[in-house]
Amino acid sequence: MRLVRRALPLVSAVVALLLACGRADAAGYRYWSFWERDGGHWTYATQGPSFVRPDDGTVQGFRFAVSADSADATRPRGTADFSTICADTAAKPGKKRVALVLDFGTAADAPGGERPPARHTACARVPAGASTADALAVVAKPLRYDTNALLCAISGYPAKGCGEQVSGAGSRTVSGKEPASGGGPSLGLPVGAGVVALLAGAAVWQYRRRRGHE
CATH class of the missing domain: 1.10.287 (Helix Hairpins)
Structure with missing residues (x-):
């Protein structure tokens, strides 16, 4: 032999x-990920917020974090109950209510010199045909998008940058991360x-x- x-x-x-x-592939990207609430669990959205038309009573979330890909993306933290988030927003004919969870992430995920705002929730009452982006614009201005319509900032955070690559993201654990179903192994x-x-x-x-x- x-x-x-x-x-x-x-x-x-x-x-x-x-x-x-x-190991090189472990590098991630700092960005806002978009999530939909389904059966008490967060599911990574397969379309951007400008294309999704949620029904009345929908719960959706956004999380700012460093992630390698959709399988590695970090979910919004905390509770996400429609009846609680929209308790003070009455239903109106021709309108729908969308509960939004806005998680600005941790200090470890923040760009240099910036501090993430506290996580909070909001109830957007919008026209029946409105998109998630429309609902977000009602409760979380200012929003910032890049030339490819990628969501870069919610409520002005972060102040600059958009989906930039961050090396070595796979070597650390992000607080609040749940195991990703399906996985995306190297x-x-x-x-x-x-x-x-x-x-x-x-x-x-x-x-x-x-x-x-x-």
Whole structure:
């Protein structure tokens, strides 16, 4: 099995490279994530707030944090009950009420020189056809968007920046984070294992082929 032994340094080098790539992928982004309340749990929204048209009685949330991707995104903290949030906002014909949870995150997630406002809730009463962005504009001005319509700031926070990359985000734990369903594991380890199997298999095949011609 000399060829297998000879292949091991190459295998080790490839795995080391892949693991390094996996660590690089741990870098995250500082941004506002958008969530929908479903059955007492937060679900990452599949559309932006400008496209979602919530029904009356809906609870939706926004969380500012550093996250690697949607599977790693940090959920809004605290309770999120429509009857509590909208207790003082009466229903009106032709209008709907949307309960919003606004979580500005932790000091660890804040851009340099900024301090996150306290988490709070709000009840937006808007026209029946209004979007979540419309509801947000009623209760959380000033809002800031970039040229691609990405939500950059709620109630003026943060004062600058929009979805900027933050290196090493995967190496720390964000307060209030719940386990993400479905997960989004780095490809470094599974791909590395696949390369090990592939190269080791090729080495064995070459060894057997050589023995067959002796």
